[in-house]
Amino acid sequence: xxxxxxxxxxxxxxxxxxxxxxxxxxxxxxxxxxxxxxxxxxxxxxxxxxxxxxxxxxxxxxxxxxxxxxxxxxxxxxxxxxxxxxxxxxxxxxxxxxxxxxxxxxxx
Amino acid sequence: xxxxxxxxxxxxxxxxxxxxxxxxxxxxxxxxxxxxxxxxxxxxxxxxxxxxxxxxxxxxxxxxxxxxxxxxxxxxxxxxxxxxxxxxxxxxxxxxxxxxxxxxxxxxxxxxxxxxxxxxxxxxxxxxxxxxxxxxxxxxxxxxxxxxxxxxxxxxxxxxxxxxxxxxxxxxxxxxxxxxxxxxxxxxxxxxxxxxxxxxxxxxxxxxxxxxxxxxxxxxxxxxxxxxxxxxxxxxxxxxxxxxxxxxxxxxxxxxxxxxxxxxx
Numbered sequence: 001x002x003x004x005x006x007x008x009x010x011x012x013x014x015x016x017x018x019x020x021x022x023x024x025x026x027x028x029x030x031x032x033x034x035x036x037x038x039x040x041x042x043x044x045x046x047x048x049x050x051x052x053x054x055x056x057x058x059x060x061x062x063x064x065x066x067x068x069x070x071x072x073x074x075x076x077x078x079x080x081x082x083x084x085x086x087x088x089x090x091x092x093x094x095x096x097x098x099x100x101x102x103x104x105x106x107x108x
Numbered sequence: 109x110x111x112x113x114x115x116x117x118x119x120x121x122x123x124x125x126x127x128x129x130x131x132x133x134x135x136x137x138x139x140x141x142x143x144x145x146x147x148x149x150x151x152x153x154x155x156x157x158x159x160x161x162x163x164x165x166x167x168x169x170x171x172x173x174x175x176x177x178x179x180x181x182x183x184x185x186x187x188x189x190x191x192x193x194x195x196x197x198x199x200x201x202x203x204x205x206x207x208x209x210x211x212x213x214x215x216x217x218x219x220x221x222x223x224x225x226x227x228x229x230x231x232x233x234x235x236x237x238x239x240x241x242x243x244x245x246x247x248x249x250x251x252x253x254x255x256x257x258x259x260x261x262x263x264x265x266x267x268x269x270x271x272x273x274x275x276x277x278x279x280x281x282x283x284x285x286x287x288x289x290x291x292x293x294x295x296x297x298x299x300x301x302x303x304x305x306x307x308x309x310x311x312x313x314x315x316x317x318x319x320x321x322x323x324x325x326x327x328x329x330x331x332x333x334x335x336x337x338x339x340x341x342x343x344x345x346x347x348x349x350x351x352x353x354x355x356x357x358x359x360x361x362x363x364x365x366x367x368x369x370x371x372x373x
Contacts, residue, residue: 013199014195074283074286091290
């Protein structure tokens with residue numbers, strides 16, 4: 001865990017940055033961000049980040065190693081729930097429940 | 109509303125589907141707001157599990173209020189990442205909200221005085237609900253109801269999750285360490301609409317996992333962002349070839365009317 005001062009710094013920078021981009025979108029004239037390349041990149045960058053975060057938090061450990069454990073099964077359950085068009089909360093619950101059940105039963 | 113007289117007007121076109129009633133907009137908006145708002149509980153627990161205090165968790169939900177960025181930030185901090193690398197990952201995830209804001213500003217036409225307040229609610233869910241409406245009044249209503257219900261619930265459940273985490277003990281025993289990645293996957297899934305999108309996702313995941321053992325925590329996510337320009341560059345090269353093929357084909361088909369028009373240039 002990063003130190004308390006570091007955590008507050010990160011929180012402050014994130015809060016200011018995230019609010020600024022929200023406000024920016026509402027305030028600037030449409031033409032500036034309407035260029036096709038900018039729009040395309042803006043749509044693709046979150047996809048890359050979300051995929052990276054999903055992978056890192058499923059297979060990564062605090063020791064910065066890769067592992068396959070109960071979380072993998074939990075995410076597989078979430079994936080199935082998504083294929084079945086389950087509501088957002090059900091998808092999360094499926095991942096949590098399967099991960100917890102596997103840990104309780106198999107000690108993974 | 110349209111009595112039998114409407115049928116006599118001589119208009120052959122079918123009656124356009126009626127504007128969704130206010131109650132339907134409210135119902136849809138509340139459905140999204142409540143479902144996603146409740147997942148603030150998972151954030152509260154995850155945040156506490158990553159070592160953030162209750163106050164820090166609540167400040168994040170109050171001031172950042174964009175779920176993916178919040179999960180990413182506490183994940184990176186919990187893994188001991190550099191605060192600025194952690195904040196950069198969260199910030200880049202939040203940049204998509206600028207593009208939502210851009211579209212929302214055209215649809216909602218908010219008075220300048222309301223903009224600073226409304227800005228905090230510009231996120232995936234409020235945009236999805238507002239952009240799905242057919243007229244300005246419904247869009248404003250959908251945005252407001254989704255924003256208000258989601259903001260209220262998300263902050264209350266963050267507090268509940270952060271407070272409850274200590275009572276729960278080890279969040280991993282309850283499988284709550286799977287909540288974060290499941291949230292990311294659930295946000296990601298509807299974005300994977302085409303081949304480029306899927307390629308970017310796959311490349312992003314591979315880049316991140318490759319970098320995980322090699323780079324400090326928080327940095328692999330930033331490296332993974334490169335998947336977007338890389339795939340775009342590769343994609344621009346591929347359609348150029350495809351366009352050239354199409355041009356040749358169309359030239360050939362134009363000539364095919366004439367005899368002996370074989371052979372491409």
